[in-house]
Amino acid sequence: MRNSGYIELLPRHRVTPDAALTKRDFLKFCGASLCALSSSYLIGYPEPVRAQAARKGLIKTKQSLYSTSFEGGEVQCGLCPHRCRVAKGKRGICRVRENRDGRYYSLVYGNPCAVHLDPIEKKPFFHILPGTTSFSLATAGCNFQCKFCQNWEISQASPEDVYSYEVSPELIVKKAKEIGARSVAYTYVEPTIFYEYMLDICTLVKKSGLLNVYHSNGFINPDPLKNLCKVLDGANIDLKGFTEDFYHELCNGQLTPVLETLKTLKKEKVHLEITNLIIPTKNDELSVLREMCLWIKRELGTDTPIHFSRFYPLYKLKSLPPTPVSTLEKAREAASSAGLEYVYIGNIPGHAGENTFCPKCKKMIIQRTGYMVGEINLKDGKCRHCGKPVPGIWT
Numbered sequence: 001m002r003n004s005g006y007i008e009l010l011p012r013h014r015v016t017p018d019a020a021l022t023k024r025d026f027l028k029f030c031g032a033s034l035c036a037l038s039s040s041y042l043i044g045y046p047e048p049v050r051a052q053a054a055r056k057g058l059i060k061t062k063q064s065l066y067s068t069s070f071e072g073g074e075v076q077c078g079l080c081p082h083r084c085r086v087a088k089g090k091r092g093i094c095r096v097r098e099n100r101d102g103r104y105y106s107l108v109y110g111n112p113c114a115v116h117l118d119p120i121e122k123k124p125f126f127h128i129l130p131g132t133t134s135f136s137l138a139t140a141g142c143n144f145q146c147k148f149c150q151n152w153e154i155s156q157a158s159p160e161d162v163y164s165y166e167v168s169p170e171l172i173v174k175k176a177k178e179i180g181a182r183s184v185a186y187t188y189v190e191p192t193i194f195y196e197y198m199l200d201i202c203t204l205v206k207k208s209g210l211l212n213v214y215h216s217n218g219f220i221n222p223d224p225l226k227n228l229c230k231v232l233d234g235a236n237i238d239l240k241g242f243t244e245d246f247y248h249e250l251c252n253g254q255l256t257p258v259l260e261t262l263k264t265l266k267k268e269k270v271h272l273e274i275t276n277l278i279i280p281t282k283n284d285e286l287s288v289l290r291e292m293c294l295w296i297k298r299e300l301g302t303d304t305p306i307h308f309s310r311f312y313p314l315y316k317l318k319s320l321p322p323t324p325v326s327t328l329e330k331a332r333e334a335a336s337s338a339g340l341e342y343v344y345i346g347n348i349p350g351h352a353g354e355n356t357f358c359p360k361c362k363k364m365i366i367q368r369t370g371y372m373v374g375e376i377n378l379k380d381g382k383c384r385h386c387g388k389p390v391p392g393i394w395t
């Protein structure tokens with residue numbers, strides 16, 4: 001995998017409201033100072049021993065919390081709707097869970113392969129502690145095989161294929177606090193596949209006063225999800241499309257369980273945001289996007305923030321063009337017409353669709369340029385101009 005280089009930590013990455021950045025300036029700024037702190041810096045290994053500390057194939061095991069063993073040695077995993085039935089010595093679809101002698105094990109407990117300090121806006125969370133950083137981590141593996149995955153080098157890898165670190169949950173929390181992060185994020189790949197590790201970190205994070213935030217594909221079974229909700233503060237769920245065909249053909253997944261996850265998160269009162277990556281010719285039909293927005297309005301509420309994100313050609317969809325800006329703008333209009341109140345455009349730094357506007361008085365509440373936050377017009381979680389409450393976690 002590629003690590004981002006060492007950067008200086010900026011606890012609050014803010015710009016003045018009138019700061020005008022070209023896209024080039026913005027990318028340069030991100031590359032130089034904002035993207036992330038490297039894994040080795042964050043977990044404290046000095047440069048000369050980094051190569052030995054992070055070694056390929058490091059595998060630590062922990063027995064799976066959700067699995068059933070059968071006579072004859074087969075096991076069935078209960079973590080996600082794939083419900084893999086796995087013979088002795090074999091692994092599930094996500095590549096990081098293995099049947100060892102009739103017992104099922106996570107192979108990535110305490111072995112993240114990516115540890116970064118990111119702006120929380122990168123997750124993206126626009127309604128949680130704007131302008132703060134999130135200590136972000138992932139292990140190898142994923143339960144989807146999205147043809148457009150931007151992290152395919154780790155998500156489509158087995159633990160042996162990547163360089164991993166040995167980091168206990170206690171060390172994650174300690175480092176997150178030391179470096180000034182306000183939250184810990186489980187992200188980059190589907191966090192469900194490192195569930196036991198995530199849950200143990202979440203429990204410690206909760207006691208420490210930081211927040212737990214999770215960017216997920218939503219492909220998790222109800223029981224582990226409800227258990228996770230007890231310690232989870234915020235979730236951003238990728239609603240990758242709104243047809244079963246899209247999920248089947250491009251992700252090796254299913255839509256229905258993802259919709260159930262969204263409803264459960266809402267019911268369990270976890271702060272919820274949604275991301276929809278719009279891919280030209282694959283999920284950009286306006287009528288389907290409208291249908292999706294109406295479902296969100298009906299089932300989750302008009303105050304659910306949604307991020308329409310721009311696709312760039314990569315991995316197995318390199319032949320497609322980037323999403324036209326006009327497509328994203330039409331999607332935003334359709335969502336607003338459907339009644340959604342917080343509709344964003346992502347991956348186009350400097351676009352007005354990055355800002356938060358009050359649905360009542362229409363004035364700007366939070367100004368953003370890419371991952372940088374400018375003016376914030378909120379007071380006690382309400383619009384400073386008209387007093388309307390804005391959903392989110394603000395202090």
Ligand code: SF4
Nearest residue numbers: 077080083084092094
């Ligand atoms: S978490 Fe992995 S092993 Fe378990 S059901 Fe899902 S893909 Fe299969």
